[in-house]
Amino acid sequence: MSRIKRGWALTKKSWGLLRDNPVLLRFPLYGGAATIVCAMIVVGPGIYLIEDDQAVFGGALAVIGFYLLALIGTYFSVGLAAAADMIFHGREASVGDGLAVARTRLSQIAGWAAVSTTIGLALSALENQGAIGQIVGRLLAVGWSLITFLAVPVIALEGAGPFETLKRSSSLFKSRWGAQVTGNIAIGGAVFLFGVLPSALLIFAGFLIWASASFAGALLLVLGVIGLAISMLVSSALSNIFGVALYRYALDNEAVGGFTAEELESAVRTKDGRNAPPTATPGTI
Numbered sequence: 001m002s003r004i005k006r007g008w009a010l011t012k013k014s015w016g017l018l019r020d021n022p023v024l025l026r027f028p029l030y031g032g033a034a035t036i037v038c039a040m041i042v043v044g045p046g047i048y049l050i051e052d053d054q055a056v057f058g059g060a061l062a063v064i065g066f067y068l069l070a071l072i073g074t075y076f077s078v079g080l081a082a083a084a085d086m087i088f089h090g091r092e093a094s095v096g097d098g099l100a101v102a103r104t105r106l107s108q109i110a111g112w113a114a115v116s117t118t119i120g121l122a123l124s125a126l127e128n129q130g131a132i133g134q135i136v137g138r139l140l141a142v143g144w145s146l147i148t149f150l151a152v153p154v155i156a157l158e159g160a161g162p163f164e165t166l167k168r169s170s171s172l173f174k175s176r177w178g179a180q181v182t183g184n185i186a187i188g189g190a191v192f193l194f195g196v197l198p199s200a201l202l203i204f205a206g207f208l209i210w211a212s213a214s215f216a217g218a219l220l221l222v223l224g225v226i227g228l229a230i231s232m233l234v235s236s237a238l239s240n241i242f243g244v245a246l247y248r249y250a251l252d253n254e255a256v257g258g259f260t261a262e263e264l265e266s267a268v269r270t271k272d273g274r275n276a277p278p279t280a281t282p283g284t285i
Contacts, residue, residue: 011238011242013245013257013258013259014238014241014242014245014257015238016258017084017087017241017257017258018234018237018238018241021087021093023083023093023094023095024080024083024084024087024237024240024241025233025234025237026095027076027077027079027080027083027095027098027237027240028076028077028080028232028233028236028237029233030076030095031072031073031075031076031077031236032229032232032233034072034076035069035072035073038065038068038069038072039065039069042061042062042064042065042068043061043062043065043066043069044065045058045061046058046059046060046061046062046063046064046065047062049061050062063117063121066117066120066121067113067114067117070113070114070116070117070120071109071110071113074109074112074113074116074152074155075099075102075106075109076099076102077152077236077240078098078101078102078105078109078152078155078156079095079098079099079101079102079156080098080236080237080240080241081098081152081153081155081156081157081240081243081244082097082098082101082102082156082157083095083097083098083101084240084241084244084257085153085156085157085244085248085256086098087257088244088245088248088256088257089256101156102156104159105155105156105159107161108155108159108160108161108162108165109155111161111162112151112155112162112165114162115162115163115166116148119144123137123140123141123144124137126140127141146173147166147169147170147173147174148166148169148170149169149173149243150168150169150172150173150243150246150247150250151165151166151169152240152243153240153243153244153247154168154169154247156244157244157247172247172250172251194231195227195228195230195231195234195235196228196231198227199223199224199225199226199227199228199231200224200228201224202220202221202223202224202227203220203221203224203225203228204224205217205220205224206218206219206220206221206224207221241257244256244257245257245259
């Protein structure tokens with residue numbers, strides 16, 4: 001329970017920063033809009049062609065589409081991480097400032113998008129290989145998400161290439177994994193409880209009353225979808241903010257963004273369960 005409480009405290013601090021700097025929400029908003037357009041133009045037709053027995057061309061188009069989705073998502077996440085780091089250090093930051101950093105990292109972002117797309121497709125294929133494949137694939141997917149949790153701040157703030165990014169993020173994970181797991185659980189749980197669950201209930205209620213009260217049903221559906229979209233935007237922003245704060249503490253022992261050294265230090269755990277010493281360096285256990 002103590003880990004959950006520490007993670008919840010980090011989540012509240014991340015939310016406070018987001019509340020005071022709503023410009024950070026524009027990164028996932030723009031990224032989400034670009035993702036929808038890309039999915040409609042590239043991924044959708046690719047899947048349609050696969051269903052229409054044109055697997056070769058449709059598969060190639062779908063893979064290109066998935067890569068573009070990863071590229072777009074990483075690009076805006078890197079911009080958000082860069083802007084959050086500027087704010088952490090007392091500077092004004094706009095969407096343009098964050099995206100200016102992302103543009104200088106474009107080759108690294110493209111490389112990382114290729115790696116993440118390849119791993120994602122491989123895991124998806126594994127999950128389609130029966131019950132055992134599904135279990136193994138999901139376990140590997142969880143492990144992949146954890147060891148790459150700090151990938152975005154590494155790209156944004158270090159400009160590392162894809163394989164160096166994987167090495168750096170994995171190294172930080174091996175020595176600091178407790179805080180990452182706790183923080184993600186707290187952020188995900190808070191967003192689910194206050195955003196996803198109410199939105200899902202509105203959508204469900206809308207479907208239930210659609211036949212007898214079409215206007216009210218449609219209104220509930222629209223409100224539910226909007227609430228779900230906002231929840232995803234907030235979740236993405238909070239996760240990136242938390243990642244930058246954790247990265248700075250793991251790298252430089254620097255408490256930023258309103259976090260205290262005690263909060264971050266108590267949240268960072270080594271693999272044997274002990275608190276990491278303040279002088280611990282990334283990659284040490």
